[in-house]
Amino acid sequence: MKLALSFLALAAMAWARTELMVPLHAYPGGTTMSVQWAAVVDAAHSHPDMHFYVVINPNSGPKNTSGPGAGDISNCSPTGVDYIPHGCDKDWSTNVGRLNQVSNIQTLGYVYARYGHTDRRSVEKIEEDIKEWADWDLEAGWGSSQPSNISIHGIWFDETGVDKGNETEFRQLTDYARQVFNAKTDRGQFDIVMNPGSNPAADYEQALFDMADAVVTRETCWTTTVGDECPTPYTAYNWTGITCGDGAPFSQALNSKAVVVVHEFHDPPEATNATLLEQIRGTVRQGFHSAYFTSGSYANTTIEPASIGNVAEFFSLANNETSVPMPNPCTANMRVVGRLAHHQGLS
Numbered sequence: 001m002k003l004a005l006s007f008l009a010l011a012a013m014a015w016a017r018t019e020l021m022v023p024l025h026a027y028p029g030g031t032t033m034s035v036q037w038a039a040v041v042d043a044a045h046s047h048p049d050m051h052f053y054v055v056i057n058p059n060s061g062p063k064n065t066s067g068p069g070a071g072d073i074s075n076c077s078p079t080g081v082d083y084i085p086h087g088c089d090k091d092w093s094t095n096v097g098r099l100n101q102v103s104n105i106q107t108l109g110y111v112y113a114r115y116g117h118t119d120r121r122s123v124e125k126i127e128e129d130i131k132e133w134a135d136w137d138l139e140a141g142w143g144s145s146q147p148s149n150i151s152i153h154g155i156w157f158d159e160t161g162v163d164k165g166n167e168t169e170f171r172q173l174t175d176y177a178r179q180v181f182n183a184k185t186d187r188g189q190f191d192i193v194m195n196p197g198s199n200p201a202a203d204y205e206q207a208l209f210d211m212a213d214a215v216v217t218r219e220t221c222w223t224t225t226v227g228d229e230c231p232t233p234y235t236a237y238n239w240t241g242i243t244c245g246d247g248a249p250f251s252q253a254l255n256s257k258a259v260v261v262v263h264e265f266h267d268p269p270e271a272t273n274a275t276l277l278e279q280i281r282g283t284v285r286q287g288f289h290s291a292y293f294t295s296g297s298y299a300n301t302t303i304e305p306a307s308i309g310n311v312a313e314f315f316s317l318a319n320n321e322t323s324v325p326m327p328n329p330c331t332a333n334m335r336v337v338g339r340l341a342h343h344q345g346l347s
């Protein structure tokens with residue numbers, strides 16, 4: 001039985017492709033799309049073989065009325081000019097509608113949980129955000145008589161916590177999301193991505209992966225230079241160090257639902273097209289669900305070498321090369337035992 005399951009797991013991985021998971025926490029622009037958003041649309045048009053999950057985030061969620069946020073992120077305040085009850089304003093409705101016109105782009109709505117923090121959000125608050133995303137539909141945009149289709153096709157849950165103390169709340173939230181979105185029926189594409197930011201605990205991994213379509217098991221920086229994005233301590237990304245329970249799931253059978261996100265792909269160490277391609281190849285060989293590399297912070301898609309255009313090109317290349325992905329072998333004995341125990345649990 002164990003052998004049969006392992007074989008199935010390997011067979012599944014042999015077909016896995018690694019798609020793009022883009023946290024596009026940037027302003028959309030107005031009648032003219034912003035440079036950051038336009039780069040994503042261009043990359044999607046240039047790489048129809050790649051699926052782009054694109055996280056939409058006006059201001060830490062769909063309906064934050066606390067006033068304009070930092071940087072490019074806007075608010076969706078009812079007192080704002082051109083406010084739209086479901087869709088923020090015409091800048092957002094116009095440009096989310098444009099993303100939806102690209103067949104290989106799938107919009108995901110951002111919600112955050114702050115689990116494990118003192119300002120942890122209540123289930124009710126998070127459900128309000130989920131409901132709001134589900135209500136984005138057809139809204140007026142700039143300069144067009146046609147309404148803009150701003151429908152959202154999944155939820156990105158941020159800051160979900162790593163331990164099973166939160167299991168009940170998150171099962172409730174993910175069930176709620178599938179229910180209000182009429183997932184997989186009216187909605188077409190619908191996926192739930194959970195971002196604990198690092199590996200969920202071994203005894204929570206299976207439960208968390210079961211409630212999601214994808215789980216971020218490593219979110220970190222490439223550069224070893226400390227910045228706002230990755231306060232110390234953190235482990236700078238290098239695919240060679242990714243192993244079961246450390247960047248990849250404890251259970252290798254779950255690699256096809258795992259996501260890695262790498263920010264600040266700049267020097268040091270060397271950040272070039274060559275090192276980027278090497279890292280993307282290594283990442284694709286893990287058989288992961290999706291991944292993202294950026295040379296900037298969350299909001300940046302245009303900085304070289306890890307611009308969204310280059311990243312899409314290199315993932316496409318690596319997906320084409322890798323007929324049989326070869327995940328890093330599990331290193332520690334404890335981790336291998338955990339993996340077998342999981343398989344036994346399944347059987």
Ligand SMILES: *[C@@H]1O[C@H](CO)[C@@H](O)[C@H](O)[C@H]1NC(C)=O
Binds near residue numbers: 059060061064066
């Ligand atoms: C609103 O957005 C700001 C800036 O992004 C953030 O600091 C704040 O926590 C958000 N408030 C709510 C209630 O989501």
Ligand SMILES: *[C@@H]1O[C@H](CO)[C@@H](O)[C@H](O)[C@H]1NC(C)=O
Binds near residue numbers: 189
């Ligand atoms: C809006 O676009 C989505 C694809 O992004 C599609 O599934 C849906 O049917 C469209 N809705 C309407 C009302 O046209």
Ligand SMILES: *[C@@H]1O[C@H](CO)[C@@H](O)[C@H](O)[C@H]1NC(C)=O
Binds near residue numbers: 238239240241269270
């Ligand atoms: C990644 O790790 C390998 C060894 O596993 C090492 O040879 C390589 O230099 C590392 N890359 C970076 C950029 O640190």
Ligand SMILES: *[C@@H]1O[C@H](CO)[C@@H](O)[C@H](O)[C@H]1NC(C)=O
Binds near residue numbers: 035296297299301303
């Ligand atoms: C993000 O990109 C924009 C436009 O390319 C640039 O002006 C800005 O400095 C970048 N921000 C960061 C933090 O790199």
Ligand SMILES: *[C@@H]1O[C@H](CO)[C@@H](O)[C@H](O)[C@H]1NC(C)=O
Binds near residue numbers: 273
């Ligand atoms: C990096 O690769 C991209 C995509 O192939 C290419 O357009 C760009 O010119 C390359 N940049 C350098 C500095 O070689």
Ligand SMILES: *[C@@H]1O[C@H](CO)[C@@H](O)[C@H](O)[C@H]1NC(C)=O
Binds near residue numbers: 049313316317320
């Ligand atoms: C990968 O293969 C697809 C489908 O055959 C093709 O459209 C795409 O251009 C290839 N990607 C690269 C980077 O060559």
Ligand SMILES: CC(=O)N[C@H]1CO[C@H](CO)[C@@H](O)[C@@H]1O
Binds near residue numbers: 115116162165
């Ligand atoms: C019920 C609850 O909130 N349990 C835990 C959620 O996760 C954090 C850590 O990520 C813990 O601190 C909580 O106790």
